Amino acid sequence: MTEGAARPHSTEQDDNADGRVTDARWWVVVAVLLAVGVVPWSVQTFVGGEVFLRFAWGGVSFEPAVVAQPLWSYPLFSGPPLLFRWAGSVACWGGAVVSAATAGVGLEDWRVTAGLLVVAGVLNLVVAAQFGVQPGRTGYPTGTAAVWLAAAWRVRRS
Numbered sequence: 001m002t003e004g005a006a007r008p009h010s011t012e013q014d015d016n017a018d019g020r021v022t023d024a025r026w027w028v029v030v031a032v033l034l035a036v037g038v039v040p041w042s043v044q045t046f047v048g049g050e051v052f053l054r055f056a057w058g059g060v061s062f063e064p065a066v067v068a069q070p071l072w073s074y075p076l077f078s079g080p081p082l083l084f085r086w087a088g089s090v091a092c093w094g095g096a097v098v099s100a101a102t103a104g105v106g107l108e109d110w111r112v113t114a115g116l117l118v119v120a121g122v123l124n125l126v127v128a129a130q131f132g133v134q135p136g137r138t139g140y141p142t143g144t145a146a147v148w149l150a151a152a153w154r155v156r157r158s
Helices: 026-036 081-105 110-132 142-157
Strands: 013-015 021-023 042-046 051-054 058-061 067-070 137-140
Touching (some): 081 110, 110 137, 110 142
Antiparallel strands (some): 042 137, 058 067
């Protein structure tokens, strides 16, 4: 590149010694995606007023006492299909976090990151819908909204 020539990329990007371009604020994307994992992925309610929260890491019930159970303790392969889809949505979200983190070394393809988030949202939507069609139960896919907003934000940053 000649002196005085315009840079081919925005000021938010830096050149590595090997010529790869990295996003100087890749850690912001990773932090936002990790924050999505803190949001309840679905809020599930029962007729009697019981509430169950599904997170990326597991579930929390409040009746008769507060009980937290990690995702890996559920029968993902032998239980209802919605449990396997829940784990699939978490795997897609985790893949998106890893994909975003590769921006630190100039390897992220934002389309992969956003695509994984979209798939995570679809799977989570199916989980909430499958739960909600059972009598006396309702599922609200709050995590779907969170991952889709994060995907739209990631696309906008590109």
